[in-house]
Amino acid sequence: MINHRGPEFAALMEDVTQGLQWALRTGNDVLLFPASGTGGLEAAVVNTLSPGEKALFCTMGSFGNRWAAIGEAYGADVVRLEVPQGEPIDPEDVERILAAHPAITTVFVTHNETSTGVSNDLPAIAAVVKSRGKLLCVDSVSGAGCLPLETDALGIDVCVTGSQKGWMAPPGVAMIAVSAAAFERAQQATLPRFYFDFTKEKKYQDKRQTFTTPPVSVLYAIQEGLAIMREEGLEQVWQRHALVGRMVRDGIEAIGLKLLAAEGHRSDTVTAVHSPAQSPDELKDLLSHLRVRYGLVLAGGQDELQGRIFRIGHLGMIDETDVYQILCVLEQGLSDRGFRSRVGLAAPAAQAAARQGTPSAEPAPVA
Numbered sequence: 001m002i003n004h005r006g007p008e009f010a011a012l013m014e015d016v017t018q019g020l021q022w023a024l025r026t027g028n029d030v031l032l033f034p035a036s037g038t039g040g041l042e043a044a045v046v047n048t049l050s051p052g053e054k055a056l057f058c059t060m061g062s063f064g065n066r067w068a069a070i071g072e073a074y075g076a077d078v079v080r081l082e083v084p085q086g087e088p089i090d091p092e093d094v095e096r097i098l099a100a101h102p103a104i105t106t107v108f109v110t111h112n113e114t115s116t117g118v119s120n121d122l123p124a125i126a127a128v129v130k131s132r133g134k135l136l137c138v139d140s141v142s143g144a145g146c147l148p149l150e151t152d153a154l155g156i157d158v159c160v161t162g163s164q165k166g167w168m169a170p171p172g173v174a175m176i177a178v179s180a181a182a183f184e185r186a187q188q189a190t191l192p193r194f195y196f197d198f199t200k201e202k203k204y205q206d207k208r209q210t211f212t213t214p215p216v217s218v219l220y221a222i223q224e225g226l227a228i229m230r231e232e233g234l235e236q237v238w239q240r241h242a243l244v245g246r247m248v249r250d251g252i253e254a255i256g257l258k259l260l261a262a263e264g265h266r267s268d269t270v271t272a273v274h275s276p277a278q279s280p281d282e283l284k285d286l287l288s289h290l291r292v293r294y295g296l297v298l299a300g301g302q303d304e305l306q307g308r309i310f311r312i313g314h315l316g317m318i319d320e321t322d323v324y325q326i327l328c329v330l331e332q333g334l335s336d337r338g339f340r341s342r343v344g345l346a347a348p349a350a351q352a353a354a355r356q357g358t359p360s361a362e363p364a365p366v367a
């Protein structure tokens with residue numbers, strides 16, 4: 001490892017923070033904390049709120065619930081807007097709650113709910129929050145770097161992401177874009193904090209250091225991930241995720257499986273699928289078969305969705321070829337376990353989805 005107070009580290013940090021500003025479309029400081037994404041969520045709470053302060057937490061699944069639980073753990077006056085799993089947040093509900101509770105100072109919302117495969121209409125929600133002059137904190141841990149995200153144009157004050165999701169790096173760094181208004185708020189907010197202190201961290205990062213020892217090796221990986229993204233182009237990265245998302249969903253439906261997320265709000269980074277199995281054990285057996293026999297690792301459901309869904313991650317380093325592999329292997333596994341007798345339905349549907357929106361009849365060939 002290099003000395004994290006030396007010139008090589010300063011250069012690494014400079015490159016990584018500039019790359020993140022580019023990818024998050026922001027001129028704000030991007031603070032780097034040694035932590036998983038949840039550390040970033042906690043940082044957002046403790047730097048923006050004071051004990052008993054009223055804040056709105058919009059939740060549509062496990063990660064939204066986790067953020068609200070952090071607010072409660074620190075003694076904020078938490079107002080929850082909760083929607084059924086698979087549904088997005090309705091901006092009109094946000095408007096209604098903000099009108100009914102003028103004391104709310106801050107709104108917390110998940111961009112992309114990884115537990116349900118739902119993406120929110122962030123521009124519409126941000127417009128409502130900003131028109132009322134509230135501070136806006138966004139969990140884009142599994143959205144940023146993959147889904148269109150305009151941090152500054154939407155007025156997002158605190159935007160949280162994590163190294164192990166779309167950035168193609170190992171876990172270990174929470175990255176947080178913090179607006180001038182959020183830094184100002186942090187000066188007044190009185191929730192206890194020590195490790196996750198925006199003001200203290202900024203003092204170090206202005207000198208291209210971090211307050212505590214950073215995971216230097218993970219920062220090198222983030223730097224490389226950003227270099228890969230820069231080569232491709234940010235909008236091209238977004239388009240690739242849109243393409244891959246469409247292919248996965250159409251392939252899954254062609255197999256006859258049902259998607260959890262409401263139509264029009266389906267995530268391009270993760271797809272949640274209703275279990276075809278009769279019991280949680282049978283689903284577990286299917287997932288284990290796919291992993292052991294074919295090396296395809298799919299996630300189960302979290303919390304109440306455990307045993308009821310499985311999830312396909314398709315973010316970061318993923319392309320069309322991966323999707324064909326995932327779908328064909330999944331079909332084969334379903335057939336092996338007697339859920340389906342026919343195979344070969346998913347690939348043509350995915351191919352048709354890939355052709356949608358491409359100007360030429362053929363999708364671009366893989367290099």
Ligand SMILES: *Cc1c(COP(=O)(O)O)cnc(C)c1O
Pocket residue numbers: 036037038039063110112113114139140141142162165
């Ligand atoms: C992964 C993730 C997090 C953070 O999880 P960690 O395990 O703490 O990194 C937070 N929110 C969302 C939406 C996520 O997908």
